[in-house]
Amino acid sequence: MNLRIERLRWWHLSAVAAMEIEIFGPEAWSEAVLWTELSAGHDYRAVFDGERIAGYAGTAYSGDEAWINNIAVDAAYRRRGIARALMDDLIARARAGGAKALFLEVAVDNAPAQRLYDDYGFVGLGVRKNYYQHTGTDAAVMRRDL
Known part of the structure:
Protein backbone atom coordinates (compact mmCIF):
# COMPACT_ATOMS: atom_id res chain seq x y z
CA MET A 1 0.00 0.00 0.00
CA ASN A 2 1.18 3.47 -0.87
CA LEU A 3 -1.04 5.65 1.32
CA ARG A 4 -1.09 9.42 1.30
CA ILE A 5 -3.37 12.11 2.75
CA GLU A 6 -4.52 14.82 0.38
CA ARG A 7 -7.21 17.43 0.15
CA VAL A 16 -17.12 9.47 -1.17
CA ALA A 17 -20.92 9.50 -1.51
CA ALA A 18 -20.85 5.80 -2.43
CA MET A 19 -18.66 5.12 0.61
CA GLU A 20 -21.08 7.10 2.77
CA ILE A 21 -23.93 4.77 1.75
CA GLU A 22 -21.86 1.67 2.49
CA ILE A 23 -20.80 2.94 5.90
CA PHE A 24 -23.70 5.04 7.17
CA GLY A 25 -26.69 3.57 5.33
CA PRO A 26 -29.79 5.74 5.70
CA GLU A 27 -27.78 8.45 7.49
CA ALA A 28 -25.34 8.83 4.59
CA TRP A 29 -24.63 12.27 3.22
CA SER A 30 -25.54 12.69 -0.43
CA GLU A 31 -23.15 13.96 -3.06
CA ALA A 32 -25.07 17.27 -2.94
CA VAL A 33 -24.48 17.61 0.81
CA LEU A 34 -20.80 16.83 0.31
CA TRP A 35 -20.64 19.52 -2.41
CA THR A 36 -22.15 21.96 0.08
CA GLU A 37 -19.51 21.04 2.64
CA LEU A 38 -16.67 21.68 0.19
CA SER A 39 -18.18 24.89 -1.17
CA ALA A 40 -18.62 26.19 2.40
CA GLY A 41 -14.86 25.93 2.81
CA TYR A 56 -11.84 10.55 4.60
CA ALA A 57 -12.55 13.13 7.27
CA GLY A 58 -14.01 16.60 7.36
CA THR A 59 -13.62 19.46 9.80
CA ALA A 60 -15.47 22.75 10.12
CA TYR A 61 -14.05 25.76 11.94
CA SER A 62 -15.82 28.44 13.94
CA GLY A 63 -13.64 30.88 15.84
CA ASP A 64 -11.33 28.91 18.08
CA GLU A 65 -13.43 25.72 17.80
CA ALA A 66 -13.17 22.92 15.26
CA TRP A 67 -15.87 20.33 14.65
CA ILE A 68 -15.23 16.93 13.12
CA ASN A 69 -18.10 16.60 10.65
CA ASN A 70 -17.33 13.04 9.70
CA ILE A 71 -14.61 10.46 9.60
CA ALA A 72 -14.98 7.20 7.73
CA VAL A 73 -12.85 4.32 6.51
CA ASP A 74 -13.72 1.95 3.68
CA ALA A 75 -14.41 -1.56 5.03
CA ALA A 76 -11.52 -3.00 2.97
CA TYR A 77 -9.07 -0.69 4.77
CA ARG A 78 -10.18 -0.99 8.37
CA ARG A 79 -7.77 -1.98 11.14
CA ARG A 80 -4.82 -0.57 9.18
CA GLY A 81 -4.42 2.75 10.99
CA ILE A 82 -6.36 4.85 8.47
CA ALA A 83 -8.69 6.41 11.06
CA ARG A 84 -5.72 7.22 13.30
CA ALA A 85 -3.84 8.81 10.40
CA LEU A 86 -6.90 10.96 9.65
CA MET A 87 -7.29 11.89 13.34
CA ASP A 88 -3.61 12.83 13.64
CA ASP A 89 -3.89 14.97 10.51
CA LEU A 90 -7.07 16.78 11.49
CA ILE A 91 -5.83 17.45 15.04
CA ALA A 92 -2.58 18.90 13.66
CA ARG A 93 -4.52 21.02 11.15
CA ALA A 94 -6.95 22.25 13.83
CA ARG A 95 -4.06 23.29 16.06
CA ALA A 96 -2.28 24.99 13.19
CA GLY A 97 -5.51 26.84 12.40
CA GLY A 98 -5.72 28.20 15.94
CA ALA A 99 -8.46 25.97 17.31
CA LYS A 100 -8.43 25.57 21.08
CA ALA A 101 -10.93 22.71 21.21
CA LEU A 102 -12.19 19.97 18.91
CA PHE A 103 -15.78 18.70 19.07
CA LEU A 104 -17.72 15.86 17.48
CA GLU A 105 -20.95 13.93 17.61
CA VAL A 106 -20.90 10.15 17.39
CA ALA A 107 -23.75 7.65 17.34
CA VAL A 108 -24.15 6.13 20.78
CA ASP A 109 -24.16 2.66 19.23
CA ASN A 110 -20.86 3.17 17.36
CA ALA A 111 -18.50 1.56 19.87
CA PRO A 112 -15.44 1.37 17.55
CA ALA A 113 -15.57 5.11 16.85
CA GLN A 114 -16.09 5.89 20.53
CA ARG A 115 -13.01 3.81 21.43
CA LEU A 116 -10.97 5.76 18.88
CA TYR A 117 -12.16 9.08 20.32
CA ASP A 118 -11.49 7.89 23.87
CA ASP A 119 -7.94 6.97 22.81
CA TYR A 120 -7.49 10.54 21.56
CA GLY A 121 -8.62 12.08 24.82
CA PHE A 122 -12.14 13.16 23.90
CA VAL A 123 -14.55 13.41 26.82
CA GLY A 124 -18.32 13.18 26.75
CA LEU A 125 -20.33 16.37 27.18
CA GLY A 126 -23.83 15.00 26.80
CA VAL A 127 -26.25 13.29 24.45
CA ARG A 128 -28.36 14.70 21.63
CA LYS A 129 -31.56 12.64 21.60
CA ASN A 130 -32.76 11.36 18.21
CA TYR A 131 -29.90 13.22 16.51
CA TYR A 132 -29.74 10.93 13.49
CA GLN A 133 -33.00 11.66 11.72
CA HIS A 134 -33.51 8.49 9.69
CA THR A 135 -32.77 6.03 12.48
CA GLY A 136 -33.62 8.08 15.58
CA THR A 137 -30.24 7.14 17.07
CA ASP A 138 -28.87 9.38 19.81
CA ALA A 139 -25.48 11.07 19.42
CA ALA A 140 -22.88 11.52 22.13
CA VAL A 141 -21.25 14.97 22.02
CA MET A 142 -17.53 14.88 22.78
CA ARG A 143 -14.76 17.44 23.23
CA ARG A 144 -10.99 17.45 23.25
CA ASP A 145 -8.91 20.44 24.24
CA LEU A 146 -6.02 21.19 21.91
Missing part, protein backbone atom coordinates in the same frame (compact mmCIF):
# COMPACT_ATOMS: atom_id res chain seq x y z
CA LEU A 8 -10.55 16.06 -1.01
CA ARG A 9 -11.65 17.58 -4.33
CA TRP A 10 -14.99 17.85 -6.08
CA TRP A 11 -14.10 15.04 -8.49
CA HIS A 12 -13.78 12.66 -5.53
CA LEU A 13 -17.32 13.27 -4.25
CA SER A 14 -19.11 10.50 -6.13
CA ALA A 15 -16.70 7.94 -4.63
CA HIS A 42 -14.84 23.05 5.28
CA ASP A 43 -11.56 21.15 5.41
CA TYR A 44 -11.90 17.66 3.94
CA ARG A 45 -8.98 15.26 3.60
CA ALA A 46 -8.81 11.76 2.22
CA VAL A 47 -6.39 8.90 2.53
CA PHE A 48 -5.60 7.59 -0.93
CA ASP A 49 -4.22 4.19 -1.90
CA GLY A 50 -3.19 4.99 -5.43
CA GLU A 51 -6.36 6.53 -6.85
CA ARG A 52 -8.70 4.70 -4.45
CA ILE A 53 -10.06 6.51 -1.40
CA ALA A 54 -9.39 4.43 1.71
CA GLY A 55 -10.96 6.91 4.13
Whole structure:
Protein backbone atom coordinates (compact mmCIF):
# COMPACT_ATOMS: atom_id res chain seq x y z
CA MET A 1 0.00 0.00 0.00
CA ASN A 2 1.18 3.47 -0.87
CA LEU A 3 -1.04 5.65 1.32
CA ARG A 4 -1.09 9.42 1.30
CA ILE A 5 -3.37 12.11 2.75
CA GLU A 6 -4.52 14.82 0.38
CA ARG A 7 -7.21 17.43 0.15
CA LEU A 8 -10.55 16.06 -1.01
CA ARG A 9 -11.65 17.58 -4.33
CA TRP A 10 -14.99 17.85 -6.08
CA TRP A 11 -14.10 15.04 -8.49
CA HIS A 12 -13.78 12.66 -5.53
CA LEU A 13 -17.32 13.27 -4.25
CA SER A 14 -19.11 10.50 -6.13
CA ALA A 15 -16.70 7.94 -4.63
CA VAL A 16 -17.12 9.47 -1.17
CA ALA A 17 -20.92 9.50 -1.51
CA ALA A 18 -20.85 5.80 -2.43
CA MET A 19 -18.66 5.12 0.61
CA GLU A 20 -21.08 7.10 2.77
CA ILE A 21 -23.93 4.77 1.75
CA GLU A 22 -21.86 1.67 2.49
CA ILE A 23 -20.80 2.94 5.90
CA PHE A 24 -23.70 5.04 7.17
CA GLY A 25 -26.69 3.57 5.33
CA PRO A 26 -29.79 5.74 5.70
CA GLU A 27 -27.78 8.45 7.49
CA ALA A 28 -25.34 8.83 4.59
CA TRP A 29 -24.63 12.27 3.22
CA SER A 30 -25.54 12.69 -0.43
CA GLU A 31 -23.15 13.96 -3.06
CA ALA A 32 -25.07 17.27 -2.94
CA VAL A 33 -24.48 17.61 0.81
CA LEU A 34 -20.80 16.83 0.31
CA TRP A 35 -20.64 19.52 -2.41
CA THR A 36 -22.15 21.96 0.08
CA GLU A 37 -19.51 21.04 2.64
CA LEU A 38 -16.67 21.68 0.19
CA SER A 39 -18.18 24.89 -1.17
CA ALA A 40 -18.62 26.19 2.40
CA GLY A 41 -14.86 25.93 2.81
CA HIS A 42 -14.84 23.05 5.28
CA ASP A 43 -11.56 21.15 5.41
CA TYR A 44 -11.90 17.66 3.94
CA ARG A 45 -8.98 15.26 3.60
CA ALA A 46 -8.81 11.76 2.22
CA VAL A 47 -6.39 8.90 2.53
CA PHE A 48 -5.60 7.59 -0.93
CA ASP A 49 -4.22 4.19 -1.90
CA GLY A 50 -3.19 4.99 -5.43
CA GLU A 51 -6.36 6.53 -6.85
CA ARG A 52 -8.70 4.70 -4.45
CA ILE A 53 -10.06 6.51 -1.40
CA ALA A 54 -9.39 4.43 1.71
CA GLY A 55 -10.96 6.91 4.13
CA TYR A 56 -11.84 10.55 4.60
CA ALA A 57 -12.55 13.13 7.27
CA GLY A 58 -14.01 16.60 7.36
CA THR A 59 -13.62 19.46 9.80
CA ALA A 60 -15.47 22.75 10.12
CA TYR A 61 -14.05 25.76 11.94
CA SER A 62 -15.82 28.44 13.94
CA GLY A 63 -13.64 30.88 15.84
CA ASP A 64 -11.33 28.91 18.08
CA GLU A 65 -13.43 25.72 17.80
CA ALA A 66 -13.17 22.92 15.26
CA TRP A 67 -15.87 20.33 14.65
CA ILE A 68 -15.23 16.93 13.12
CA ASN A 69 -18.10 16.60 10.65
CA ASN A 70 -17.33 13.04 9.70
CA ILE A 71 -14.61 10.46 9.60
CA ALA A 72 -14.98 7.20 7.73
CA VAL A 73 -12.85 4.32 6.51
CA ASP A 74 -13.72 1.95 3.68
CA ALA A 75 -14.41 -1.56 5.03
CA ALA A 76 -11.52 -3.00 2.97
CA TYR A 77 -9.07 -0.69 4.77
CA ARG A 78 -10.18 -0.99 8.37
CA ARG A 79 -7.77 -1.98 11.14
CA ARG A 80 -4.82 -0.57 9.18
CA GLY A 81 -4.42 2.75 10.99
CA ILE A 82 -6.36 4.85 8.47
CA ALA A 83 -8.69 6.41 11.06
CA ARG A 84 -5.72 7.22 13.30
CA ALA A 85 -3.84 8.81 10.40
CA LEU A 86 -6.90 10.96 9.65
CA MET A 87 -7.29 11.89 13.34
CA ASP A 88 -3.61 12.83 13.64
CA ASP A 89 -3.89 14.97 10.51
CA LEU A 90 -7.07 16.78 11.49
CA ILE A 91 -5.83 17.45 15.04
CA ALA A 92 -2.58 18.90 13.66
CA ARG A 93 -4.52 21.02 11.15
CA ALA A 94 -6.95 22.25 13.83
CA ARG A 95 -4.06 23.29 16.06
CA ALA A 96 -2.28 24.99 13.19
CA GLY A 97 -5.51 26.84 12.40
CA GLY A 98 -5.72 28.20 15.94
CA ALA A 99 -8.46 25.97 17.31
CA LYS A 100 -8.43 25.57 21.08
CA ALA A 101 -10.93 22.71 21.21
CA LEU A 102 -12.19 19.97 18.91
CA PHE A 103 -15.78 18.70 19.07
CA LEU A 104 -17.72 15.86 17.48
CA GLU A 105 -20.95 13.93 17.61
CA VAL A 106 -20.90 10.15 17.39
CA ALA A 107 -23.75 7.65 17.34
CA VAL A 108 -24.15 6.13 20.78
CA ASP A 109 -24.16 2.66 19.23
CA ASN A 110 -20.86 3.17 17.36
CA ALA A 111 -18.50 1.56 19.87
CA PRO A 112 -15.44 1.37 17.55
CA ALA A 113 -15.57 5.11 16.85
CA GLN A 114 -16.09 5.89 20.53
CA ARG A 115 -13.01 3.81 21.43
CA LEU A 116 -10.97 5.76 18.88
CA TYR A 117 -12.16 9.08 20.32
CA ASP A 118 -11.49 7.89 23.87
CA ASP A 119 -7.94 6.97 22.81
CA TYR A 120 -7.49 10.54 21.56
CA GLY A 121 -8.62 12.08 24.82
CA PHE A 122 -12.14 13.16 23.90
CA VAL A 123 -14.55 13.41 26.82
CA GLY A 124 -18.32 13.18 26.75
CA LEU A 125 -20.33 16.37 27.18
CA GLY A 126 -23.83 15.00 26.80
CA VAL A 127 -26.25 13.29 24.45
CA ARG A 128 -28.36 14.70 21.63
CA LYS A 129 -31.56 12.64 21.60
CA ASN A 130 -32.76 11.36 18.21
CA TYR A 131 -29.90 13.22 16.51
CA TYR A 132 -29.74 10.93 13.49
CA GLN A 133 -33.00 11.66 11.72
CA HIS A 134 -33.51 8.49 9.69
CA THR A 135 -32.77 6.03 12.48
CA GLY A 136 -33.62 8.08 15.58
CA THR A 137 -30.24 7.14 17.07
CA ASP A 138 -28.87 9.38 19.81
CA ALA A 139 -25.48 11.07 19.42
CA ALA A 140 -22.88 11.52 22.13
CA VAL A 141 -21.25 14.97 22.02
CA MET A 142 -17.53 14.88 22.78
CA ARG A 143 -14.76 17.44 23.23
CA ARG A 144 -10.99 17.45 23.25
CA ASP A 145 -8.91 20.44 24.24
CA LEU A 146 -6.02 21.19 21.91
